Amino acid sequence: MKLEEAIQSNKFRNDVHKASLNILYTAWWLKTVLSRELKEYGLTHEQYNVMRILKGKHPEQMCVRDIASRMIEKNSNVPRIIDRLVTKKLVKSATSEVDRRETVISLTPSGLSLLDNSTSSINQAMDAQVSIGQQEAQVLNQLLEKVRAKE
């Protein structure tokens, strides 16, 4: 669906304004596509994101702050997301022995297994639904980096 139909408006100040709304709408669309798959596994998008980050260091542990700094949405409240993963026994939490301020987190075997299965679903969904080619994706990446160039 075109943006104009999706938000029932074609009143944009200019193409940059339209592109900004398009980015926001596409992100919402993408989250919806991915969340639909994750729901089968009882995971939210954010819980999945935390687990993916943990897998990057697996089988090593990571402290909460390291996880937070890798999140896509930087204001995520990582301690609370971890709480829910601990309840489901998908990750394990312990006080660091090196620095007792730190809480170190690691994937449990069942967390790792759930992550692998859900990642397959996510990847399939992405390949099936995100309908651009690799070369177009490269151009898109360059443009998005440029959008944020002034940060």
Next chain:
Amino acid sequence: MKLEEAIQSNKFRNDVHKASLNILYTAWWLKTVLSRELKEYGLTHEQYNVMRILKGKHPEQMCVRDIASRMIEKNSNVPRIIDRLVTKKLVKSATSEVDRRETVISLTPSGLSLLDNSTSSINQAMDAQVSIGQQEAQVLNQLLEKVRAKE
């Protein structure tokens, strides 16, 4: 900041995967930029969005459902966002006389005034921070539409 730095990872399956994360991260970045401006006016991004939609029909009223269908994030709980705007006397709410199931909403004078001021800020912030040209924005728009082509 490049995506790799922002999320401290360069493990992408391919460019389409990277582009998906890039869209999500850029949307978060953009919301942050805009919310910083809106905070001066005591508005959230979503409250602003509702007011912008209302302005499209001003001085006519709109029913809740019409507003909801124009939201960027389609699962927004519009009645509750409106509650907060009513509390701040930025919009007025009344039961429709034509169809008593409908609640019709309209901007108050102070709502309209706040909207105009905040829109100036938003537009300035967007022009200052979103650093692509109009022609690049056109290409970006085409690519984003293509990403969602299978919806």
Next chain:
DNA sequence: GCTTATTACGTGTATATACACGTATTTGTT
């Protein structure tokens, strides 16, 4: 070594998304 600053978390509040469900009202069918 003692004091101060910093760091890493955890928690509380306001607002939001996502979704299910109940209720009042209107529309459609017969």
Next chain:
DNA sequence: AACAAATACGTGTATATACACGTAATAAGC
């Protein structure tokens, strides 16, 4: 007209973001 179906809201719950603040532990300065 009476009943069934659909519609438009409002509300409740779980989880999330955004942000402020408190506390325990460590680091830094003297």
